[in-house]
Amino acid sequence: MRLYLYNMGRNHVIDNLLVELGEQAPAGYYLALHIRFAAPLMMFQTFNPDWIDRYTQNAYALRDPLVAWGISRTGATRWSAIDLPDPFEIMREAATYGLVYGVCVSCGPMSSRTIASAARADREFTDEEIAAITGTVLHLHHETEPPDNLTPAEIEALKILASGERYAAGAARLGISESALKARLSTARKKLFARTSAEAIQRAKDYRLL
Structure with a gap:
């Protein structure tokens, strides 16, 4: 099956x-x-x-x-x-x-x-x-309960990526390291049960979290 x-x-x-x-x-x-x-x-x-x-x-x-x-x-x-x-x-x-x-x-x-x-x-x-x-x-x-909210840092990271920025440029805009940005995105993906950051962005929008 x-x-x-x-x-x-x-x-x-x-x-x-x-x-x-x-x-x-x-x-x-x-x-x-x-x-x-x-x-x-x-x-x-x-x-x-x-x-x-x-x-x-x-x-x-x-x-x-x-x-x-x-x-x-x-x-x-x-x-x-x-x-x-x-x-x-x-x-x-x-x-x-x-x-x-x-x-x-x-x-x-x-x-x-x-x-x-x-x-x-x-x-x-x-x-x-x-x-x-x-x-x-x-x-x-x-x-599998979807999150009621994301942290401000996770939302910020998703918005940066949604704007088209690459990891290095996005991290620079936020004043954090690239690894810190990726860590925030990883946490957001787990909360949203998403396999990719792009999927997490769409899921956050679908659930009115972004």
Whole structure:
């Protein structure tokens, strides 16, 4: 199975939790963490790659009853208990790719919602398994919480880089060493779960931190 990662700066806690979620979902999982401004901070998928391609090509996310359920409420429920309309029979089609039984988990405020789906092909998830999956998703939601703010020094460093300055020139403008500038940028990237400084700049703008 393929694992899709977006806008992510990983750490060992998150890695371990993702492994745990993978073990809890024999047929794969979908995880969108901290959906803000119509996009998640991080997104992971380990469903059947053919289903992922089919789902993406047909823009099923716009019609998926699981997504609608996750956006409209919080908690956990089996897929079979979701009574929302599915006029495009997405769930019926998903079953042909091995996604027969599943659980949907939704948590967090509407402004930073996390939605997850875990699947298996052989039977319904038990109440105990649903509780364990919910705990893992809640832990992931907590561990990936975006920062409420950046320090003035981190904001200053990001702004310098966003203006087009190179490290040496930017450090000179701030009156600090190049290594100090890079250290501030490194801290900002970690807070924003960004792989690059350019990604950190965009993420800070998206979250109105810059």
